[in-house]
Amino acid sequence: MKTFAIGDVHGNFSALQKLLERLPINLQTDELVFLGDLIDRGPNSKLVLDFVIELQNRFGKVYILKGNHEQLLLDSLIAQNSFDYWIAKGGWQTYLDYFPQSEKADWEKFKENFPTLHLERLQQLLLFYRNKHALFVHAGARFTGQAWEIDSMETALYYRDFDFWNGYFGQTIVVGHTPTNKIRKLFAEPTEPEKEMTAWKRGSLIAIDCGAGQQGRLCALELPATKFYYQNV
Numbered sequence: 001m002k003t004f005a006i007g008d009v010h011g012n013f014s015a016l017q018k019l020l021e022r023l024p025i026n027l028q029t030d031e032l033v034f035l036g037d038l039i040d041r042g043p044n045s046k047l048v049l050d051f052v053i054e055l056q057n058r059f060g061k062v063y064i065l066k067g068n069h070e071q072l073l074l075d076s077l078i079a080q081n082s083f084d085y086w087i088a089k090g091g092w093q094t095y096l097d098y099f100p101q102s103e104k105a106d107w108e109k110f111k112e113n114f115p116t117l118h119l120e121r122l123q124q125l126l127l128f129y130r131n132k133h134a135l136f137v138h139a140g141a142r143f144t145g146q147a148w149e150i151d152s153m154e155t156a157l158y159y160r161d162f163d164f165w166n167g168y169f170g171q172t173i174v175v176g177h178t179p180t181n182k183i184r185k186l187f188a189e190p191t192e193p194e195k196e197m198t199a200w201k202r203g204s205l206i207a208i209d210c211g212a213g214q215q216g217r218l219c220a221l222e223l224p225a226t227k228f229y230y231q232n233v
């Protein structure tokens with residue numbers, strides 16, 4: 001059994017299609033993990049959600065993790081200040097995808113008309129997934145004194161402190177959330193042009209957000225071979 005993990009898609013549906021076509025994946029036997037942040041910033045968040053939901057309906061071995069952007073959308077359905085924050089953080093593109101030709105973001109309209117199916121599936125997203133190959137989580141893990149653990153939703157969705165990149169040990173962990181150029185800057189390593197961003201690996205930590213949310217690349221990882229696949233957005 002192989003496992004494929006796909007980094008932050010951020011609404012880039014066509015890049016996701018092209019990348020999946022190129023993967024040597026057998027969805028009947030292999031596992032496919034989406035690392036979260038499927039939505040926001042890019043042009044086709046709704047299509048991406050429709051597609052991954054359908055994929056999960058058809059194939060049992062598809063695991064969809066929650067990213068901070070999915071959480072922002074869920075929070076947006078509850079409080080208007082969360083909605084305003086989400087709209088400013090890339091949610092506007094997603095809003096437009098659900099309510100085309102809108103001139104402004106309307107919280108009441110959003111709350112009342114957001115599709116129930118998408119809401120239900122967003123509420124069911126996993127905070128992490130673990131199999132024999134690796135531990136998969138959107139952002140990171142925290143050192144609790146003995147081991148690196150996903151000790152809270154905050155850690156799963158947001159953690160990106162230097163100590164994680166520098167000190168993680170244990171089972172292979174695969175994360176998205178922090179674009180690899182940002183990690184390279186922390187280590188004063190040379191950064192890469194957005195269209196050529198590559199995954200970042202240190203010990204048993206593998207980061208695969210190659211900047212699809214900022215005109216970079218969408219990245220997939222194949223385990224246990226540790227092979228990377230890239231698709232420009």
Ligand SMILES: [Mn+2]
Nearest residue numbers: 037067068177
């Ligand atoms: Mn994120």
